[in-house]
Amino acid sequence: MAVASTKPYIGAPRDTVANFNGKQLVYVCWEHHLLFASSLMFCVEPEMTLGDFLHHTVRPLLEADPDSAALDFTRAEWQKAKIAWTPDFNASLAANGIRHKELLRFHTPGLNSLGA
Amino acid sequence: MDMKTDKKKLGLKEKYKLLTRDLGWETTYHTADEVFPYVKYEGIKVHDWGKWEDPFRLTMDAYWKYQAEKERKYYAIIDAHAQNNGHLHITDARYLSALKLFVQAISPGEYAAGKGFARLGREFPGVGPRVACQMQAIDEIRHAQTQIHAMSNYNKFYNGFHAFADARDRMWYCSLPRSFFDDALSAGPFEFMIAIGFSFEYVLTNLLFVPFMSGAAYNGDMATVTFGFSAQSDEARHMTLGLECIKFMLEQDPDNLPIVQRWIDKWFWRGFRILGVVGTMMDYMLPKRVMSWREAFEIYGAGNGGALFNDLARYGVRLPLEWNDAVKALDHMTHQLNLGLYQWSFGTAFHTGIPSDEDMAWLSKKYPDTFDKYYRPRWEHIKKLKEAGTPFVNTGLAKLCQVCQIPTPYTEPDDPTALCLRESEYKGELYHFCSDGCQRIFHDEPEKYIQAVLPMPQLFQPPLGGDIGAWMNWVGLKNGVDNGDYDGSEDQKNFAAWRATATSNQ
Amino acid sequence: MSTVFIALQANEETRPIIDAIVRDNPAAVVNREPAMVKIDAPGRLTIRRQTVEEELGRPYDLQELQVNLITISGHVDEDEDSFSLHWNS
Structure with missing residues (x-):
């Protein structure tokens, strides 16, 4: 039973990629860096390279963390769709297989100034 | 000629029997299923509606009499508050954040509950529950009105109160309680009773009103104490209705147990998510605190909830599935949510603010295992950023939970250093959750939750298209006035200036 | 045995009611908190009309409790002579 109802009922998702004018949502989580209270949400073009996305869109938001100066995205351990993943920073988000509403997680062992 | 009759005073039970007599009958020109179309599809089996009685046996004459008395008491105090500069008697204008959050996020829930109980007053075939639900519908509307009325006295002087109705519909943090009520209102009548009568009334309102209103009393806020206690005087009746409903379902048919248990699991967790906001108000927004969120949960959550579940064990009911996750979260959740509200x-x-040294000393005393270890270093760093002239603002919007709609700020139950990240795919779309509880609730009824209108993703869709200024206009938020740090705010300046004129002749 | 409780607003009307509760329920524990009084009792707590009337010095309808009630814990049973709370376990 996909919903308790008096007759068959099909819901319509409200956040499909078609609603974002050619852009898509991407979520990013810097593991164990809890100065940031949640994973960050971005609305970007899928043609953007992953490198540009991380350096120009994501990085400026991470500057408040004392570890941000030492952060090297290329040396981080990455996860996508809950499994280990090797990103291609020169390829686009789409070519990296980053879907609408995908969550990218990266772990930077050794960096934990704020102890989280 | 006058007849002398023995006018025997009717007993409570007889009066109640007379009130409910003839209000229910066997239908003849329509089938009972046509008259009560929503009472079977949830799968709850009922054999005898007559078995459900209101243990308070409140009749209409008594109801009106005592409710009128409560209203007279309430308005006498509200008048006194307005006539005696009550808005200057609070401990500190910092306290007002708790009230603003209350009127934006909680009071509209009272109104939603009123709508739901009006519907149940029509949909239940039993006379006892119908009468009790109709009374509760009136109570809930009274609560919304008295709360808004009490806060209107603060709205005359302070920022952030004026757009509470738009906030209810549009504000991102209000979507947490709103989704709770929308979920309940779009469920069947029995599930609504578990959601509101049991989870909200029995488990939540004690935590919401009792320590919070005691806190308001500590903080010199007469208006809020008054609406809180006036509302709470009805809650005892509401809780009893919720408890009677659970007992009734369990006693009517053994097949009802798994359905009831699933709803208890679901609505305990949904309610617990709302309590994160209440706990944060208690730990961070009251300048003078009466007890910590953890202490309040021990009395009203673990103590009272534990007694309830022990009692229901004879029907085969067990503790809610996520009870242990909840207990593990007690020492973390308010700190994690408040950190989000600040950034x-x-x-x-x-307004939010960086906890003072005194606040932090209190927090480490109340949370000795967690505050200094995990949360103090973050606040100390945030304090340094502010002192350096680069205050911490997180303009990266948050990932929201598809079910409870909270910005997923909580950590793994067994690892307070790792955010709890859960995701699922359904019909080709990705969905994210804050916890195992919310993920399970989603998979029980995915067609319901895929329709959630999540505030953050909506902001990037037309017509707002990611324009934060346009969003502020739409939610009624005055930038630089209603929002940001309490330190340096207009509320802070006005309160200091007005209090000075009230206590001197300058 | 689980604890039942009743919380009443702290005011002139409830003072004699609380005294009556204490008389009838020797195991009850009275907690005085800001603006409210919370009374805990193991398993069962009963409020008797007659005792309240003696303390109050006037006739009393137990439904008047509604006006000053803040919260309860336990199953309710009420008639014209008594109001009681209990847990079955």
Whole structure:
């Protein structure tokens, strides 16, 4: 039973990629860096390279963390769709297989100034 | 000629029997299923509606009499508050953030509950529950009105109160309680009773009103104590209705147990998510605190809830599935949520602030195992950023939970250093959750939750298209006035200036 | 045995009611908190009309409790002579 109802009922998702004018949502989580209270949400073009996305869109938001100066995205351990993943920073988000509403997680062992 | 009759005073039970007599009958020209179309599809089996009685046996004459008395008491105090500069008697204007959050996020829930109980007053075939639900519908509307009325006295002087109705519909943090009520209102009548009568009334309102209103009393806020206690005087009746409903379902048919248990699991967790906001108000927004969130949960959550579940064990009911996750979260949740409210305060119609040294000393005393270890270092760093002239603002919007709609700020139950991240795919779309509880609730009824209108993703869709200024206009948020740090706010300046004129002749 | 409780607003009307509860329920524990009084009792707590009337010095309808009630814990049973709370376990 996909919903308790008096007759068959099909819901319509409200956040499909078609609603974002050619852009898509991407979520990013810097593991164990809890100065940031949640994973960050971005609305970007899928043609953007992953490198540009991380350096120009994501990085400026991470500057408040004392570890941000030492952060090297290329040396981080990455996860996508809950499994280990090797990103291609020169390829686009789409070519990296980053879907609408995908969550990218990266772990930077050794960096934990704020102890989280 | 006058007849002398023995006018025997009717007993409570007889009066109640007379009230409910003839209000229910066997239908003849329509089938009972046509008259009560929503009472079977949830799968709850009922054999005898007559078995459900209101243990208070409140009749209409008594109801009106005592409710009128409560209203007279309430308005006498509200008048006194307005006539005696009550808005200057609070401990500190910092306290007002709790009230702003209350009127934006909680009071509209009272109104939603009123709508739901009006519907149940029609949909249940039993006379006892119908009468009790109709009374509760009136109570809930009274609560919404008295709360809004009490806060209107603060709205005359302070920022952030004026757009509470728009906030209810549009503000991102209000979507947490709103989704709770929308979920309940779009469920069947029995599930609504578990959601509101049991989870909200029995488990939540004690935590919401009792320590919070005691806190308001500590903070010199006469208006809020009054609406709180006036509302709470009805809650005892509401809780009893919720408890009677659970007992009734369990006693009517053994097949009802798994359905009831699933709802208890679901609505305990949904309610617990709302309590994160209440706990944060208690730990961070009251300048003078009466007890910590953890202490309040021990009395009203673990103590009272534990007694309830022990009692229901004879029907085969067990503790809610996520009870242990909840207990593990007690020492973390308010700190994690408050950290979020601070960094996103450019988008809140209330002020937040960095806890003072005194606040932090209190927090480490109340949370000896967690505050100094995990949360103090973050606040110390945030304090340094502010002193350096680069205050911490997180303009990266948050990932929201598809079910409870909270910005997923909570950590793994067994690892307070790792955010709890859960995701699922359904019909080709990705969905994210804050916890195992919310993920399970989603998979029980995915067609319901895929329709959630999540505030953050909506902001990037037309017509707003990611324009934060346009969003502020739409939610009624005055930038630089209603939002941001309390330190340096207009509320802070006005309160200091007005209090000075009230206590001197300068 | 689980604890039942009743919380009443702290005011002139409830003072004699609380005294009556204490008389009838020797195991009850009275907690005085800001603006409210919370009374805990193991398993069962009963409020008797007659005792309240003696303390109050006037006739009393137990439904008047509604006006000053803040919260309860336990199953309710009420008639014209008594109001009681209990847990079955």
